Amino acid sequence: MIDFSYTAWILLLPIFLFIVIGLLGNRFKPIVSGIVGTSGLFIIWLLSLVTAYKYFFVLEKAADGSFLKFMAFNMRWLNLTDKLHIDMGVLLDPISVMMLIVITTVSLMVHLYSIGYMHGEKGFSRFFALLSLFSFSMLGLVVATNIFQMYVFWELVGVSSYLLIGFYYTKDSAVAASKKAFIVTRFADLGFLIGILMLSYVTGTFDFITLTGPDSPALTSGQGVWFLGLSTMTWSMIFVFMGGAGKSAMFPLHIWLPDAMEGPTPVSALIHAATMVVAGVYLVARLFPIYVFSAPVALDIVMWVGAFSSIFAAIIACTQYDIKRVLAYSTISQIGLMMFGLGVSGYGGHEGLGYMASMFHLFTHAFFKALLFLGAGAIIHAVHSNYMNDMGGLHKNLPITHATFLIACLAIAGVPPLAGFFSKDEILAAGSERSLLLYWVEMIVSGLTAFYMFRLYFSIFWGKKQEYHQTPHEAPKTMTIPLMILALGALLAGLIPFSNFVTSDRLPFVSHLDMGIAIPAVLVGLTGIVVAAFFYLKETDIPDKVFKALGSFSQAAFHKFYIDELYLFITKKIIFNYISRPVAWFDRHIVDGAMNGLAYITNETSDRIKKLQSGQLQQYALVFISGALLLVLLFVYLWTS
Amino acid sequence: MFEGIPLHWFLILGTIMFFVGIYGFLTRKNLITILMSIELILNSVNINFVAFNKFLYPDHLEGMFFTVFIIAVAAAETSIAIAIIINIYRRLVDIDVDKMNKMKY
């Protein structure tokens, strides 16, 4: 057995970087922070690569040929009850190792890119400190050995995301967006917490290995009907999924993600495209055996939510003009696809195709979506606008960005042999075995995906020529190199035989391309591209006509189906006006009023009786003497009778 | 010298003096007269003491002693009272008891 305990450094190094850059960053030139942060992350990246290599290729496998699932390192953090305790440690299994690679690679690229992108910004070193904090939190989340450690880091990624979205803290929209992101995910986290409480009460453990192992207490306990005809275990898994849905921006908790684009673009690429938002998918994957065996209803919910979110977001993405928002909705749609993949999956071998495909898509998506965002960042950097109406004909000015952006678009549209093709094909294959209806829904989604991505591509790089104040020019090397590396990933990641490494039961199996699904999927994708080219390659009025022809539906889609307005209504009107204000009023006037009233009554009473103390000597004497006389008479009367 | 005068005559005198004193105390507005009324009350008590002593316990002298005490205390009290009254007069230029209610509540 190889000693993996050094993996603790993968966690310790970034938090150390955060503290050092955070405290000392302002003492040096800003660039120092950037270099320190990037080189620190480079070391972490190397450590992760070494870990992955050792885990997948050197480490011996279990007796049945499956990859081991073990704790490289674990220490007690807090004792709760006799049975329950929170540990902090590093759990290694195929998905956590895979996530290590994804996070460190994308994070390294983003660090490198940010040196160029954030150049000259105020708060440069703060940015790098926060990136380190985020890397720490995200790495801690994926290697969590128990569900509570995951929750701890889950909250930490939430707050790093909050701080990074609100990076431009003097901009009101950024502040509002960061607040919204935090509160929506916090609300979802409440569900996660309740789910954890129920799960841990029923099973008596937080530990992932115990929970998902063959003798898991989750398989036997909590199966009885508890509420609304569902078992305790099902409810707890539904609540846990609520947390996952919040972080992964699934409908109806997706509203924060588009607004989160107010953050700097590298942040969007790292957090809101490649890593944090897939945490929900990762969470479901982590607890997958429980979902499959103990809570199939909850898994069905995962499937439906995933499928609905993917089509819903894809439709909205076709109508947006802010390029980062298009990408954000595209992210929601793609994550919906991953959730769908998990939802349709079974356990073990070919049954678990959906699981494998979902993880595979997570892996490839990280590359091309980070690439898209970084590309968008380079474009915004060049033209100083987020709106595609302000762009056009940029293919000559930004050759490298253009090429890499095209690769990413082809990858996400599912054109073979790029990365997205393989993973999406597997998900569709898994879906077709489960539900034909949803299979076709996802087919439409992939058509829409191709359409809106190429709508974006054509309107930015082709279409009408724009007059720019300054001629847009290519970004500096620190920005283009990450683009090229990620483009390489988007080109080649699909060729990895993923089912040899990551499967639901950790046993490798051979998956092959199903031509019956691949061919229609590719055709649908190409149709989307052709339609987009037809609409947007040259400046035409077809899009407007189509938009008008669809009438109120397209209007609704443009307004994101009014979900934001609904939330605003609930929070501002109902909670703020109809709960919080009455509570404040009640407190001031009823509770406090009662106290003040008590004081008032005391005061009044004393005011009334104090009149008796007139200060008139003779009045006092009269009362005194009559009292004395009365007493004497009383005594005499008592004495004699 | 008082042979033949029965006890209740003394008591009647004492009672009349007492109630005259009380009446004066309650009704007069002048502090000096109020003081004089107090003296009346005290002296009515003195008469009672002396009379009871003489008639009930002729061979004891406690009643006489008490009377002497009361006279002494009354003298002291009067001197203090008059001092207070003079001070009040200096401050208020008045010794009407109805106006002396500055220390109420």
Place this chain on the structure above:
Amino acid sequence: MSILTLFIIIPLLTIVGILFCKTDMQVKWVSVAGMGLQFINAIALILLFLAERRAGNIAEVLFVQDNLWYETLNIHFHVGVDGVSVAMIGLTSLVVFAGIFASWEIKDLHREFFTFLILLSSGVFGFFISLDLFTMFLFYELAVIPMYLLIGIWGSGPRHYSAMKLTLMLMGGSALIMLGLIGIYLNSAPNGGPLTWDIIKISKETLPMDMQRFLFPLLFVGFGVLGAMFPFHTWSPDGHASAPTAVSMLHAGVLMKLGGYGCYRVAVFLLPQAAHQVGWIFLILATIGVIYGAFGALWQKDLKYINAYSSVSHCGLVLFAILMFNQTAMNGAIMQMISHGIMTALFFALIGMIYGRTHTRYINEMGGLMKVMPFLSVAYVIAGLASLGLPGFSGFVAEMTIFVGAFQNADIFHRVVTIIAASSIVVTAVYILRVVGILLLGKIRNDEYEQLTDAKWYDKISVVSLILGITIIGVAPLWLSDMITGGLGPIVQKLLAAAPMMP
């Protein structure tokens, strides 16, 4: 003499020292020296305590000193600590230490201010180390009464009203407590023998049931007033708003904990049967307090009011957890007290410093402070994040322990109140982020604020020491949680014996 007696002697000596000082500067430095010594003493106590426990000393209370004080009523000066009181002493010394630095710029009457402040702290220390109900009550009053003067003389706004309201409500609570304590004393020997005020001795007895049912509400409400239990919390917003910075810090940070600690140490510990019978009423009140405080804070515009309502919510959680009657939740309650104590002291310190610069506490009048006072703003964000229960800070540890513990009660009533109380974390996030968003972020709304200065060195000492406190507990909670758990043993056993059906 036990090390504990030093906790009373050091403040008294400091006061004597202050009386001999000539200048204001000397007064401050004598206070710093005294309270610094006290802080070191507290750390020494924690280390000694842990060492004793590790050496296998399993006595219920350590460092005992017992002197007969007034024989007729069998009153003793009896001190001793278990894990819980050690933790509370650590909290107090930290907050007092930070409070001295936070009141560096107090306007006038330095000598009197610091004298009362330290007198108050000695009352608090005395309360936490006492094992004799009578001396405990004596120290309790000693802690409450200087508050009136501190708010009435050095306060701001409607300070006379607030000081009077606070004092009268707390005195009302004290009256109930006194009744309850006398009741306990008179029933302290149900099996014959001399009556006693000794907590440890009484805890070994079972008081008559009808007496318990009468005394428990008295004591719980009496201490609950100080612990800001709904609906007896309204002294808190006004009192905090008018109090000077250090007094707010001490009051919210430490004095309100006397309430929670009293509920735990006296009401629940000595009257467990009654606690089981009527605890549910107070559990409902506590749950209402948790949610109600959070929603109340959402609407406020004055920084101190926001924080006062937030304290109602957090302290409600303390009472909530105490009434869950199991080890985990009680552990959480103690940790919540400590965590909230440091956190809210930090908040009030920062509010005081911000107010000292902007001369307003209305959030709508401020904005964009991050730009002009980065240190204070970052500290405020940290305090806010700690308050909304972010991992890495003490609040998270405490809240999670409470919720996990509360969830161990399997019946539907406890489940429902737990979920209701847990949902407060969302509302907390909303009001904290609202304040942070309006107050610190965005553009500067008032041009005069461009001239404001950031924290001075004494501000920094105060703030950094408190931030270190919440971070250390938040990052490495195991030692604290285990220390507290050790102290909870007797009370949990007693509660289990009172209700054998409990899981």
